Amino acid sequence: MNDKQSPRKETVVWTGILSDIALAAAKGGVGYLSGSKALMGDAIYSGADAAARLAGVIPWHPKQNSKPSGSVRSRAVQGNKEPLAAILFSVLILMGGLQVVFSAIRDLTRGHLSAPGQSALAAVLLCIVFKEAVFQYQYRYFKKKGDGSHAAYADSHRFSLYTSITVFIGIALAMTGGYMNWHPLIYLDPVAALLTGGLILRKGYSLITSSVYSKKLQELPSEEAASFIETVQRVHGVIRVEQLRALEEGSCVNLDVKISVNPRISVLEAQDISECARKLLQHRFVHVGEVHMEVVPYDPGYPYKSNHELVDNDVPTLLQ
Structure with missing residues (x-):
């Protein structure tokens, strides 16, 4: 409506x-x-x-x-x-x-x-x-x-x-x-x-x-992109910013962001979190143009395991 x-x-x-x-x-x-x-x-x-x-x-x-x-x-x-x-x-x-x-x-x-x-x-x-x-x-x-x-x-x-x-x-x-x-x-x-x-x-x-001539895309240094990362991390549901690429194109800055969320939430909840992060970036920074969000499940990596893996996995983790 x-x-x-x-x-x-x-x-x-x-x-x-x-x-x-x-x-x-x-x-x-x-x-x-x-x-x-x-x-x-x-x-x-x-x-x-x-x-x-x-x-x-x-x-x-x-x-x-x-x-x-x-x-x-x-x-x-x-x-x-x-x-x-x-x-x-x-x-x-x-x-x-x-x-x-x-x-x-x-x-x-x-x-x-x-x-x-x-x-x-x-x-x-x-x-x-x-x-x-x-x-x-x-x-x-x-x-x-x-x-x-x-x-x-x-x-x-x-x-x-x-x-x-x-x-x-x-x-x-x-x-x-x-x-x-x-x-x-x-x-x-x-x-x-x-x-x-x-x-x-x-x-x-x-x-x-x-x-x-094609517009030159210049990737901003990590120091200038730190404010973008800090803003995304404030969004409820974002566990970690895995990757953030800021591409300067003319007077605008396009962002390519990869965030990790709780692997046990639904796909719809993950989409809501990414949409909230995208709107927050575009409203807080007026020079931010297009924002592409990618959501992945949070993986602590070896040798750590998340709680849901310990509960759902019946396979022993130690050699018998």
């Missing part, structure tokens, strides 16, 4: 994509009518956000074996096979960023600029509020879901917010220069467009590098 009441993941993701497309269209239209190059650059950045998320959602490549992998590393390697469409989107984003940069440089060198209209400032403010509302909706959903996607959304939203704030400052100062007849301030609108073009190029470069 809870699954029916909660929004589907695809719906939440597509809400963000469609909102970015709508923002790109609104910013582009208002920016063209008001003569603000900075707002048009912000429109291209919103379109780049939509393209980057669209490249990760649509299954452009053929389906592979649907058998689940056995570790975080194997699934991460399979996930690094980016579709060819992501490279196409990357090239389009880079071309858009270069167009914004060249247009801003041309306006700065040509001179005779005019201040943007008031609609540009109102549009960027409304777009910031709308973008923040959509982000809070997505961030809370994915944080509640506990799959680590909220960290990636927060990182992407941070640079989008930087872009909008830069555009807002550039437009506001350019309008102030127009009202006060202070011509140097009018140049801040194309200057903001130039900075926005740089952020667009950064986004396109990061997308194309993640598409062409």
